[in-house]
Amino acid sequence: MNKDSLLLALIATFAPLSLMTIGGGVTVLADIQRAVVGHYHWFTDAGFLQIFAVSRVAPGPGTLLVTLIGWHIAGLAGALVATLAIFIPSSLLVLAVAYVWHRYPGLVWQKAVATGLAPIAAGLIIASVVSLLASARGGWIAWLAAGGVAAATFQARIGPIALLVLGASAYCLLSVATIWLG
Amino acid sequence: MPDPSPSSLPPPRPRPSLGELFLTLARLGLTSFGGGVSGLLHAEFVRRRRWIDEDEFIAGLSVSQALPGVNVANLAIWLGYRCQGLAGAIVGLGAVVVPPAILIVLIGSLILQLSANPAVGTFLAGIAAAAIGLSLSVGLRAARHAMRHVVPIVIFVLTLVGSLVLHLSAPVLVATFGPIGIALAWRRYSREQG
Incomplete structure (x- = not known):
């Protein structure tokens, strides 16, 4: 493939997936793997797992996996095109909703949408918390650190970064303590 | 507190x-x-x-x-x-x-x-x-925001169970419970206003 058709293939792969990612990027991971490993053969299975691992440990949304894919197959232009393709379609939709929402404040339908969706959002968030903690390193220490941080937000006005550092420090201390105590 | x-x-x-x-x-x-x-x-x-x-x-x-x-x-x-x-x-x-x-x-x-x-x-x-x-x-x-009425509480619990136990995906859960939750909240607010 030449460069232009590579870039077009990136758009054709990621732009439709942008509108299918409800509830986070994990939902389209299998589709991404199928496209870039199975269909286009841009990556081997091992190569894909390698960049997937990078996207997990690096800061920022896990969806930046597509930025890495673009970078590896078409350099800077590829990284830009892949990132724009995965973010722009869904972002335009959110923007349209935000516009309508704030253009007509205080209407019954807004309260209905916000109140109607809140229990689903709460359920999805808490479910993802439970499944993340179930597979987190450290077992009960991770549960304790997460629970402690959550409780702290209800008690004091501590900034988020301070909370992260406090929680991570408690986690590290407990991890070291359990190793020493055998 | x-x-x-x-x-x-x-x-x-x-x-x-x-x-x-x-x-x-x-x-x-x-x-x-x-x-x-x-x-x-x-x-x-x-x-x-x-x-x-x-x-x-x-x-x-x-x-x-x-x-x-x-x-x-x-x-x-x-x-x-x-x-x-x-x-x-x-x-x-x-x-x-x-x-x-x-x-x-x-x-x-x-x-x-x-x-x-x-x-x-x-x-x-x-x-x-x-x-x-x-x-x-x-x-x-x-969750606390949603816990003011019975139906939202039920939807919250069903979403949690659907995701954790039945492994239903987020789009399925939103498509299933979103319309129900919104419609019921709408009816409640219209009644309060009218």
């Missing part, structure tokens, strides 16, 4: 400038390793700086979750739009996407090697656990 309800808090502070918005969102976006950004955003925008109130945040969070797209990006667009209109939305999206995108391309492989070091790995796992804790606090607040 639960924190006071939004109505008893002092009035919100002035909205942030575009620069403040960018720096705040970029800093939080770069601090998140493996999720939990909505919790970071809540702690900063609602609790620390009081740029928007809790009800508005939960409305934005709920819509961000139900629409397609990366939740963090959606929420950053929503908050940016709320604070500074269209320019705020663009700056918000850019702030949570561009700095981490540059970082992952330039030093992604280095971060992966570093995280294989036991001490660094443990610290990153600790950051992840703390960030999950912040997510939990936002989930609990959204």
Whole structure:
């Protein structure tokens, strides 16, 4: 493939997936793997797992996996095109909703949408918390650190970064303590 | 002791400038390793700086979750739009996407090697656990927001069970319970008004 058709293939792969990612990027991971490993053969299975691992440990949304894919197959232009393709379609939709929402404040339908969706959002968030903690390193220490941080937000006005550092420090201390105590 | 309800808090502070918005969102976006950004955003925008109130945040969070797209990006667009209109939305999206995108391309492989070091790995796992804790606090607040009537409580429990036990995907759960929840809330509010 030449460069232009590579870039077009990136758009054709990621732009439709942008509108299918409800509830986070994990939902389209299998589709991404199928496209870039199975269909286009841009990556081997091992190569894909390698960049997937990078996207997990690096800061920022896990969806930046597509930025890495673009970078590896078409350099800077590829990284830009892949990132724009995965973010722009869904972002335009959110923007349209935000516009309508704030253009007509205080209407019954807004309260209905916000109140109607809140229990689903709460359920999805808490479910993802439970499944993340179930597979987190450290077992009960991770549960304790997460629970402690959550409780702290209800008690004091501590900034988020301070909370992260406090929680991570408690986690590290407990991890070291359990190793020493055998 | 639960924190006071939004109505008893002092009035919100002035909205942030575009620069403040960018720096705040970029800093939080770069601090998140493996999720939990909505919790970071809540702690900063609602609790620390009081740029928007809790009800508005939960409305934005709920819509961000139900629409397609990366939740963090959606929420950053929503908050940016709320604070500074269209320019705020663009700056918000850019702030949570561009700095981490540059970082992952330039030093992604280095971060992966570093995280294989036991001490660094443990610290990153600790950051992840703390960030999950912040997510939990936002989930609990959204749940509390929903717990005012029977039907939302039932929907909350069914969503939780559907996701954790039945492994139903988010689109299925939103498509199933979204219309029911919205329709019932609509009926309740129309009746209260009429």
